[in-house]
Amino acid sequence: MSDRLRVKKTYKLYVGGKFPRSESGRSYPVSSPDGTELANAALASRKDGRDAVAAARKAQRPWAGQTAYLRGQILYRAAEMLEGRAGQFAEEVAEATGAEPDAALGTVESAIDRLVHYAGWTDKYTSVLGGANPVAGPYFNHTTPEPLGVICVIAPQDDPFLGLIEAVAPAIAAGNTAVVLASETKPLPALSFGEVLATSDLPGGVVNVLSGRAAEIAPHLAAHADVNGIDLSGVADAELAASLEAAAAETLKVVRRPGRQLDSLGLLRQWTEYKTVWHPAGMAAAAGGGY
Amino acid sequence: MGSILSGAEAASLVRALPGVDAVGLEARAAGLATRSVKAESKAKAIDLAISMIDLTTLEGADTPGKVRSLAAKALRPDGDAPSTAAVCVYPSMVSVAAEALKGSAVKVASVATGFPAGQVPLDVRLADTEAAVRAGADEIDMVISRGAFLAGDLERVFHEIKAVKAASGDARLKVILETGELVTYDDVRRASWLAMYAGADFIKTSTGKVGVNATLPVTLLMLQAVRDYRALTGVQVGVKPAGGIRGTKDAIKYLVCVNEVLGDDWLSSEWFRFGASSLLNDLLMQRQKLKTGHYSGPDYVTVD
Numbered sequence: 001m002s003d004r005l006r007v008k009k010t011y012k013l014y015v016g017g018k019f020p021r022s023e024s025g026r027s028y029p030v031s032s033p034d035g036t037e038l039a040n041a042a043l044a045s046r047k048d049g050r051d052a053v054a055a056a057r058k059a060q061r062p063w064a065g066q067t068a069y070l071r072g073q074i075l076y077r078a079a080e081m082l083e084g085r086a087g088q089f090a091e092e093v094a095e096a097t098g099a100e101p102d103a104a105l106g107t108v109e110s111a112i113d114r115l116v117h118y119a120g121w122t123d124k125y126t127s128v129l130g131g132a133n134p135v136a137g138p139y140f141n142h143t144t145p146e147p148l149g150v151i152c153v154i155a156p157q158d159d160p161f162l163g164l165i166e167a168v169a170p171a172i173a174a175g176n177t178a179v180v181l182a183s184e185t186k187p188l189p190a191l192s193f194g195e196v197l198a199t200s201d202l203p204g205g206v207v208n209v210l211s212g213r214a215a216e217i218a219p220h221l222a223a224h225a226d227v228n229g230i231d232l233s234g235v236a237d238a239e240l241a242a243s244l245e246a247a248a249a250e251t252l253k254v255v256r257r258p259g260r261q262l263d264s265l266g267l268l269r270q271w272t273e274y275k276t277v278w279h280p281a282g283m284a285a286a287a288g289g290g291y
Numbered sequence: 292m293g294s295i296l297s298g299a300e301a302a303s304l305v306r307a308l309p310g311v312d313a314v315g316l317e318a319r320a321a322g323l324a325t326r327s328v329k330a331e332s333k334a335k336a337i338d339l340a341i342s343m344i345d346l347t348t349l350e351g352a353d354t355p356g357k358v359r360s361l362a363a364k365a366l367r368p369d370g371d372a373p374s375t376a377a378v379c380v381y382p383s384m385v386s387v388a389a390e391a392l393k394g395s396a397v398k399v400a401s402v403a404t405g406f407p408a409g410q411v412p413l414d415v416r417l418a419d420t421e422a423a424v425r426a427g428a429d430e431i432d433m434v435i436s437r438g439a440f441l442a443g444d445l446e447r448v449f450h451e452i453k454a455v456k457a458a459s460g461d462a463r464l465k466v467i468l469e470t471g472e473l474v475t476y477d478d479v480r481r482a483s484w485l486a487m488y489a490g491a492d493f494i495k496t497s498t499g500k501v502g503v504n505a506t507l508p509v510t511l512l513m514l515q516a517v518r519d520y521r522a523l524t525g526v527q528v529g530v531k532p533a534g535g536i537r538g539t540k541d542a543i544k545y546l547v548c549v550n551e552v553l554g555d556d557w558l559s560s561e562w563f564r565f566g567a568s569s570l571l572n573d574l575l576m577q578r579q580k581l582k583t584g585h586y587s588g589p590d591y592v593t594v595d
Contacts, residue, residue, distance in 0.1 A: 050586055053586070057588070057589070220585070220586070223584070223585030223586070224585060224586040224588070225579075225583075225585060225586060225587045225588040225590070225591055226586060226587070226588025226589065226590065227588075247585070250585070251585070
């Protein structure tokens with residue numbers, strides 16, 4: 001009996017809840033560190049980036065409009081789905097990074113735990129970050145964090161799964177939508193994560209995953225006027241990071257610089273902006289209100 | 292210009308028109324839609340498309356304030372972008388639009404004749420038209436009686452268009468065929484010719500109020516009809532696709548069709564228009580993209 005040929009999968013992008021090939025028609029081979037060819041992945045272009053931002057923009061308002069409780073439930077659901085496929089992801093992470101199977105499984109489990117962690121934060125972070133402010137006047141003054149909008153994440157290059165989830169989860173937990181540029185050499189776990197999200201309850205467009213070259217696509221994402229924040233934590237090249245930050249400044253984006261470590265509340269804070277409301281309290285007090 | 296034909300003559304000419312090769316028409320439209328227009332040509336196409344827009348608001352919730360802000364946007368859409376061709380409103384809003392656009396080249400277009408269904412008596416439709424013209428409309432967008440047309444009463448449709456043309460006076464008359472309700476290409480061709488025989492200055496695809504609005508094949512068919520009509524009679528008629536054209540890419544496809552079928556003679560706001568509202572913002576965002584080199588977003592254009 002002849003040896004069976006392994007069917008190699010071509011991983012597609014995840015944009016707006018669908019799995020398109022790159023608009024450019026390009027793909028590139030992905031190998032493990034020891035040189036074994038694993039699969040082909042779509043090589044996203046500038047226009048794929050634009051389409052992903054458009055999908056994320058469309059999804060953002062409905063996503064932010066969901067109740068915080070429901071957002072938490074949906075993130076928890078994604079964690080449930082991942083738990084069921086932890087073995088597959090451990091294998092992919094091991095193949096991508098050359099890690100030992102046990103270590104890879106540990107990474108995947110940590111990633112699942114991060115999702116559950118942020119699922120818990122969705123209905124709490126506004127209370128922790130916001131609050132009522134004491135003011136010297138007949139006003140009720142309160143501050144509340146609101147999502148920035150569309151966040152682009154250049155995912156870590158060497159930590160293709162846990163690093164990605166640590167970057168994406170706080171952004172979407174806070175009601176933003178995300179366009180993720182997966183690790184250039186190790187994109188497969190991220191693209192598989194897209195497949196998991198598609199079958200969880202996360203609405204299409206809330207997370208969009210692209211695979212390709214950061215140097216090619218990231219400048220366009222950084223300059224895109226309809227992007228509100230950009231996470232450069234996965235940009236290894238200091239020169240590229242500096243130019244991306246300069247491009248982002250043209251349209252007033254929030255930027256997370258490479259190497260900036262934050263705790264989970266800090267990350268939620270990173271992708272929100274504060275709104276402070278002055279509400280006349282005199283009328284309400286006169287009418288027997290509690291202010 | 293009035294028609295020299297009688298209703299019966301026009302109806303029999305229209306009935307004798309050949310059928311449309313639907314497969315060929317759609318293939319031609321699809322072929323023209325693949326043209327790639329980039330860089331400098333794109334910049335010119337965008338500005339041309341902006342100058343051809345009938346910026347439209349046809350809602351029950353229209354207020355004088357909304358019409359005024361739309362007029363302001365039509366006059367000066369964004370920076371050095373050209374003005375749009377016209378503002379298109381309901382008759383009750385014509386005086387507001389006319390006041391806001393006074394002294395400018397931007398025209399006031401008014402839908403009339405019982406828009407959008409046209410299912411009201413003829414005298415009401417004529418009164419509607421006259422009122423719009425009196426209030427200051429430069430252009431009248433009338434709807435045909437699709438019920439009469441589909442029932443085969445072509446003469447009645449012909450006489451109604453003639454009567455509305457007479458009631459419009461100096462205002463240019465755009466005849467809305469509502470191609471989505473005519474359904475077949477053959478009927479679109481017949482309605483186009485009937486409207487032109489009756490004296491239409493423009494033929495327009497749709498009201499924007501039914502499920503199927505302007506499509507590229509239907510517009511292509513109407514472009515061919517005005518081309519053939521000018522060859523036959525020497526009279527030039529304009530075309531206005533309306534409804535459902537939201538993106539710059541779509542608009543450029545239409546311009547490619549105009550250029551291929553009719554050429555330069557029709558490539559101005561005098562002879563070709565887009566009936567649209569959200570299209571303008573997309574054109575402006577693309578325009579900003581070409582100027583700044585980076586993608587723009589809805590935060591950088593007005594909320595209408």
